[in-house]
Amino acid sequence: MSAASPAPAPAPAAPTPAAPGEVVPVLSVQHFTKKYGSKVAVSDLSLDVMPGDIYGFIGHNGAGKTTLIKSIVGAQPFEGGVIFVDSKNVLVDPVGSKQVIAYVPDNPDIYEFMSGIKYLNYVSDIFGVPAENRVERITTLANRLGITDSLANAIGSYSHGMKQKLVLISALLHEPKLIILDEPFVGLDPAASFELKKMLHELADRGSAVFFSSHVLEVVEKLCNKIAIIRQGKLLAAGKTDEIRGNASLEEVFLGLEAGAPGVSAEIAQDMATTKDGAAVQPVIPGAPVAAAPAAPAAPAAPAAPAAPAAPAAPAAPAAPAAPAAPAAPAAPAAPAAPAAPAAPAAPTVPGAPVPPGAPVPPSFPKEN
Incomplete structure (x- = not known):
């Protein structure tokens, strides 16, 4: 009887202590695996996001980007590996990890019965933003994203782009150590997109980390100092943008x-x-230059096919003889005329009765003496 295979080692509850002077990742994903039933959505993925990083996470639709993001923010469990946010295990200390995270989903599903300003105050209360600071932060962020005039309106009246701006403001109010964004530029107008890029750079300059997914490669290339490329749940490349791009x-x-x-x-x-x-x-x-593909040689022209000989004309068919004319049918004898009917005797006139128009007038009878 063979010995049973050893059970896999449990994931560490805390990261390895950092050496003196060593910078600790704000986000550390180690051997992350997520399944939906029997389907493996993401397999054995590892990456680190350091303070000051703007980290782009790119891949085709269904590659596993949103799956990882939802597990980082605690929106869904996972089967393998471990995720640390600010050195806190997201499964062991979910509240502690959420206190330093801001999350902007790809679809801003928020309380539509609230006004914009009530929603921002609600989020400020959750994260403990002091009242003396929140007014200034809300005013500044709303002015930069061009939504100040709409804050008193119900969120249900907002367009998709306005909801996206409101969620971005709510994410930045408590000045998070890690902001995670899923397709953040979808629905934003060009001015708001430009302003958001500036805000993300300002966050990174203050030591926060930015981790976002996108399918807009031009934005990722210009904005991110690090990138990771995922394909069918597996990591293809991760590291500094310049080193990967070459x-x-x-x-x-x-x-x-x-x-x-x-x-x-x-x-x-x-x-x-x-x-x-x-x-x-x-x-x-x-790191290697991309060589241009050689042009394919032109295919030789096919020789023209010889013309087929003309077919001989068929002889004309002889004309058919004309059919003899049919004899004329004899005329039928005329039928004898019917005898005329005798005239009917005139009806006696009723005294005082009117005579119909066109009727013959009968002879009048002499009056009696």
């Missing part, structure tokens, strides 16, 4: 890694290796 664009690196990922069918690889304008992109090795 001499290529982030779009070329992303498409190259996607096209060369194991388990990807030839059809998907061909689709992922094509940019928006249809130009082919070669698989990219991080």
Whole structure:
């Protein structure tokens, strides 16, 4: 009888103590695994986000970005690995980890019966923002995102973009150590998008960390100092943006890694290796320049087929003889005329009766003496 295999070691409840002077990650994900039933959504993913980082998390739809984000903020459990936020295990100390996090979901589902200002005061109360500070912070953030005039209105009257701005303000009110955003630029107008980028840089400059998912590669490339690329629940690359990108664009690196990922069918690889304008992109090795694909030689023209000989004309068919004319039918004898009916005797006139128009007038009888 064979011995039973040893059980896997439990995840640590706390991270390894830092050495003196060592900077501790604000977010540390270690061997994270999440399943939905028998389907593995994310497998053995690890990454660290340090203070001052603006960390971009990119991947195709369904790659596992939102799955990881929801587990970081405590919105769902997970089966394997461990997540630390500010050195707090999110499963062991969920309240402590949430106190330093701000979360902006991809769909701002908030209390629509409240006014905007009531919602912001409600969030300020939850995070303990002092009354003397919240007015100034709300005013400043609302002015920067252009939503001040709408704060007195019910949230139910807001557009998607206005709700997104309100959630962003609520996330920044308590000056979090870690802000997590899921597709934060969706629904924002260009002015608000520009202002949000400035706000995220200001947060990072103060020592907070930013971790956000996006499918807009140009924004990630310009905004983030670090990136992670996920494909079908597995991490393909993670590190400094410049080191991963090398001499290529982030779009070329992303498409190259996607096209060369194991388990990807030839059809998907061909689709992922094509940019928006249809130009082919070669698989990219991080740090190496991207070589242009050689042009395919033109195919030789096929020789013209010889013309087929004309078919001989068929002889004309002889005309059919005319059919003999049918004899005329004899005329039928005329029928004898019917005898005329005898005239009816005139009816006697009733004295005083009117005579119908057109009727013959009968002879009048002599009056009696």
